[in-house]
Amino acid sequence: MITQRACGVRRLLGVSGALVLAGAVVLAPTGPAGASLADLPAPTEQELRSSINDLDPEISDLDPTVDELDRSVTDADTTEEDDGETVVTLASDIFFDFDSAEINDAAADRIRELVGDIPDGAAVAVHGHTDSKGEDDYNQQLSEDRARTVAEVVSAERGDLEVEVEGFGETRPVASNGTADADDPEGRAKNRRVEIRYDS
Incomplete structure (x- = not known):
């Protein structure tokens, strides 16, 4: 099963399947009932936007680290x-x-x-x-x-x-x-x- 931390969109999959994220295909085993990606309903635009927003805080958390590196080089x-x-x-x-x-x-x-x-x-x-x-x-x-x-x-x-x-x-x-x-x-x-x- 793909975890929420790994891709930030677990709820879009429901059961495991394949996911295209940032141009890459992420594969996972089929669900317990043998469901495949074809059996899953397509995510709505609102669900996709919500998943992307969930990733934003993690991306923002990188900024202080980058700033620390900048200060090191400057100093x-x-x-x-x-x-x-x-x-x-x-x-x-x-x-x-x-x-x-x-x-x-x-x-x-x-x-x-x-x-x-x-x-x-x-x-x-x-x-x-x-x-x-x-x-x-x-x-x-x-x-x-x-x-x-x-x-x-x-x-x-x-x-x-x-x-x-x-x-x-x-x-x-x-x-x-x-x-x-x-x-x-x-x-x-x-x-x-x-x-x-x-x-x-």
């Missing part, structure tokens, strides 16, 4: 001016997997887009930063590795740029890392970043 990088420098900040949580310095193709593509705005022949500094969780030496190495990964993408896309790479570990936070008594996950997330800096 992946920010660009601002800082004392004559343009600073492009890449959120490590979006560009990198946990404890990793590797980036996927989509992240690399975004970096390539961002460096298109850098003036020809500019000197570019790529700085890696972490939060304060973990050992100092580990965080220092991770910040250097992530900065190096970004710098490689920048250099491959823009061979005219002079690229310098440096990692600062947890030594230059831009937000609170929290305390022993009260963690600050949002602040730590802001501290996990890679910055691309160049003269405006």
